[in-house]
Amino acid sequence: xxxxNQVYKARGSFRLYVEKLRFNTGLHLITGPNGAGKSTLLQxxxxxxxxxxxxxxxxxxxxxxxxxYVRGRIGFVxxxxxxxxxxxxxxxxxxxxxxxxxxxxxxxxxxxxxFGLKGERATRVNRLSLGxxxxxxxxxxxxxxxxxxxxxxxxxxxxxxxxxRIIALLALYARARTVIVSSHEPExxxxxxxxxxxxxxxxxx
Amino acid sequence: MEKxxxxxxxxxxMFSGNEEEWLELEREVRLAMPPYVVSSPLPDDTDRLLSxxxxxxxxxxxxxxxxEQHRDAFxxxxxxxxxxxxxxxxxxxxxxxxxxxxxxxxFALFAxxxxxxxxxxxxxxxxxxxxSYAVPLFMLAGWLYAVRPQDEGMRLVEAVTPYPPxxxxxxxxVIVLACNLLLGIAGSIIVYASLNELLFFPFLLSWMxxxxxxxxxxxxxxxxxxxxxxxxxxxxxxxxxxxxSEAMLYxxxxxxxxxxxxxxxxxxxxxxxxxxxxxxxxxxCAYAAGEEVRPA
Numbered sequence: 060x061x062x063x064n065q066v067y068k069a070r071g072s073f074r075l076y077v078e079k080l081r082f083n084t085g086l087h088l089i090t091g092p093n094g095a096g097k098s099t100l101l102q103x104x105x106x107x108x109x110x111x112x113x114x115x116x117x118x119x120x121x122x123x124x125x126x127x128y129v130r131g132r133i134g135f136v137x138x139x140x141x142x143x144x145x146x147x148x149x150x151x152x153x154x155x156x157x158x159x160x161x162x163x164x165x166x167x168x169x170x171x172x173x174f175g176l177k178g179e180r181a182t183r184v185n186r187l188s189l190g191x192x193x194x195x196x197x198x199x200x201x202x203x204x205x206x207x208x209x210x211x212x213x214x215x216x217x218x219x220x221x222x223x224r225i226i227a228l229l230a231l232y233a234r235a236r237t238v239i240v241s242s243h244e245p246e247x248x249x250x251x252x253x254x255x256x257x258x259x260x261x262x263x264x
Numbered sequence: 265m266e267k268x269x270x271x272x273x274x275x276x277x278m279f280s281g282n283e284e285e286w287l288e289l290e291r292e293v294r295l296a297m298p299p300y301v302v303s304s305p306l307p308d309d310t311d312r313l314l315s316x317x318x319x320x321x322x323x324x325x326x327x328x329x330x331x332e333q334h335r336d337a338f339x340x341x342x343x344x345x346x347x348x349x350x351x352x353x354x355x356x357x358x359x360x361x362x363x364x365x366x367x368x369x370x371f372a373l374f375a376x377x378x379x380x381x382x383x384x385x386x387x388x389x390x391x392x393x394x395x396s397y398a399v400p401l402f403m404l405a406g407w408l409y410a411v412r413p414q415d416e417g418m419r420l421v422e423a424v425t426p427y428p429p430x431x432x433x434x435x436x437x438v439i440v441l442a443c444n445l446l447l448g449i450a451g452s453i454i455v456y457a458s459l460n461e462l463l464f465f466p467f468l469l470s471w472m473x474x475x476x477x478x479x480x481x482x483x484x485x486x487x488x489x490x491x492x493x494x495x496x497x498x499x500x501x502x503x504x505x506x507x508x509s510e511a512m513l514y515x516x517x518x519x520x521x522x523x524x525x526x527x528x529x530x531x532x533x534x535x536x537x538x539x540x541x542x543x544x545x546x547x548x549c550a551y552a553a554g555e556e557v558r559p560a
Contacts, residue, residue, distance in 0.1 A: 160349065
């Protein structure tokens with residue numbers, strides 16, 4: 060369970076403020092117009108950024124107390140991220156797996172298969188389409204089956220049929236874990252909780 | 265209380281009947297209610313019962329297993345024990361990040377530098393100057409390639425791992441510095457062998473000092489103010505060193521003292537201290553874009 064308490068973050072003229080927000084096991088959707096603060100909120104939840112004020116805790120443990128431990132239990136995909144272009148798909152997963160302490164090549168291959176990338180295991184990232192690059196980025200977030208998945212616009216560049224497959228896969232994953240996604244297309248998802256953001260704060264959804 | 269005392273002898277009379285009467289009563293009950301008298305189960309009966317229930321047990325177990333599988337279809341991903349973060353593992357991972365083109369380009373640049381210096385019959389001052397300007401430049405270019413500071417997306421992804429984000433940058437920086445120092449030392453040996461009048465250690469110091477200083481300044485400022493400011497500070501630091509170095513070279517032409525060597529020693533020490541400070545800072549498991557450590 061992730062809990063945010065009086066979280067405040069200023070970026071230039073933009074202000075994010077969340078009085079109280081809780082994410083239990085299940086699929087959670089964060090929606091809102093551009094500039095509403097979705098990416099900032101997700102980065103804070105994923106521990107990639109620090110709030111100016113307030114606390115974020117995981118199962119009651121504030122992030123700053125056991126940051127390394129918490130980070131080992133989060134899978135994160137930012138909004139605009141491309142895997143290292145001169146690596147092959149499998150080398151990239153091995154690299155990220157190494158950083159996360161998950162070094163079993165068999166599980167890397169299974170993840171590639173899960174995201175329809177098994178045939179591209181030896182293909183360099185810069186030769187993959189944007190959709191495939193996105194899938195590879197999603198695959199790395201599942202390394203070690205983290206307790207929490209934080210995905211910023213996970214379906215960007217992914218084509219229609221594969222979008223539905225990934226949504227089903229994430230819904231299945233959310234049965235036992237916490238999955239938080241942001242999306243411009245909320246109608247595609249069937250979340251357990253929806254948080255609508257506007258001007259940096261949640262509004263009743 | 266008195267009433268209880270009166271009733272007690274009456275109840276004793278009622279249950280103090282003849283034992284034969286009791287046995288007769290039991291026989292009558294047995295005859296009247298045979299279907300309700302339960303005989304002890306035999307082992308065969310127990311086996312039959314268990315056999316009849318076994319399919320139901322199997323079915324229940326399968327349903328439970330299926331429910332667990334359905335609940336967590338990704339349990340197979342979590343089965344592998346995670347390895348704890350280790351410095352040696354991080355260095356190995358970061359070494360894998362460099363493409364072979366990086367190593368080829370590094371070798372080629374140093375080969376060109378050595379060839380240019382050896383073949384042009386430069387004087388010792390010019391040789392020292394060529395190395396002291398080229399090696400820091402190679403280091404800076406290598407840093408921009410290897411650390412990839414402009415790749416914010418991957419920086420965020422790498423930040424959400426058990427390793428401190430700044431330590432990942434620090435490791436890449438040290439690899440780049442080590443690569444340039446090793447190639448520089450190899451080049452120095454080759455140049456020293458071909459130019460007899462060159463003093464080896466002052467020559468080594470002349471390019472090593474600005475290289476370590478520029479690297480230390482770059483890393484230290486990057487971890488405090490971001491990589492753009494870090495690059496700007498290192499370039500300015502390099503320019504300042506250039507001016508100071510020229511002045512020291514002029515003073516060293518006076519016969520009293522080798523000011524150039526003194527300046528190199530001081531700059532090398534300053535660079536080393538900046539690197540140590542940056543290293544200590546990088547060990548803090550801080551945020552990727554937070555206030556404590558800012559690798560971007």
